[in-house]
Amino acid sequence: MTTPVDRRQFLTRAALGGATIVGATALGSLAPEAAFGATGPAVAPGTPDPAFAEGRITKIDGSMILATGSDGTLNRIQATSATSVWKLTPTTLGAAQVGDGLYARGVRMPDGSLAADALWVNxxxxxxxxxxxxxxxxxxxxxxxxxxxxxxxxxxxxxxxxxxxxxxxxxxxxxxxxxxxxxxxxxxxxxxxxxxxxxx
CATH class of the missing domain: 2.40.50.140 (Nucleic acid-binding proteins)
Structure with missing residues (x-):
């Protein structure tokens, strides 16, 4: 089983192109209900969860997704070959389109982008x-x-x-x-x- 530290290191390497990729759901559940799961234990009530991003897709550039959040924040979400994608059924990043809504969970990178381990589209x-x-x-x-x-x-x-x-x-x-x-x-x-x- 992957520990939280392993997960961070794995997604960081995947986002930077240096990881050997395992099955898409190896890091957790892709069930739709998981998109609305509890925040991490380090997140104080009422504060943003750094491991979460949401919004409507404004641009897809390769594996980088730009999405405008409901609060107007521009979220940069990096998909990797380890990212699980749900759009009614498990699918691939190619199913996502500009205008779609999304929720993403993953690991925050030093540049502020989110390396996603799971994306739920619409x-x-x-x-x-x-x-x-x-x-x-x-x-x-x-x-x-x-x-x-x-x-x-x-x-x-x-x-x-x-x-x-x-x-x-x-x-x-x-x-x-x-x-x-x-x-x-x-x-x-x-x-x-x-x-x-x-x-x-």
Whole structure:
């Protein structure tokens, strides 16, 4: 198992081009829920996590991603051949596009860039009310905003009452509350559904 020190050294070498690369998820989970994981133990409550960056992609130059954060900060995120990428499913950096939103976790480099061990592109995680349900979509109300969730065959799943995920979304409760993780379709009120968490 990779220790935190090993992780820093590994990502630093990878960012600088000197590491032998292992499997993309060797440094941790790529599950979408991991994007919203707790900050590191050295981060004081209410202060920014130096191992985290978020924003909308404004430029991709090779393996360097520039993203403007929600606070206006320009984030420089360095992908390496060890970086895990999620965009509804595990994928590669080539799937990311200008205009996409992203969350990144990794190691801060001396020049201020973030050497990413994981990128989640267009990820959303929201609590919502189920308005209608069809075989190919679920209509949601999230704090008064109407959202269409597209069911993606072979990808979308439901977790009922904490049981293992299944691809059958037919028991998602119309009129009930759910938690949904998915991939946003930029500049729309639509998402592709990864997982619906429901109580039935």
């Amino acid at each position: 990820i959303v995680s929201l609590d919502a009310h189920v308005v209608t349900l069809a075989s190919d979509r679920v209509h949601l109300d999230h704090q008064g905003n109407k959202i269409t969730g597209h069911v993606v065959k072979g990808v979308s799943a439901a977790v009922y009452n904490g049981t293992p995920a299944v691809t059958d979304l037919s028991m998602v409760p119309v009129g009930g509350h759910v938690h949904v993780v998915g991939a946003w379709r930029p500049d729309t009120a639509e998402i592709d559904v990864s997982t619906v968490y429901a109580k039935v």
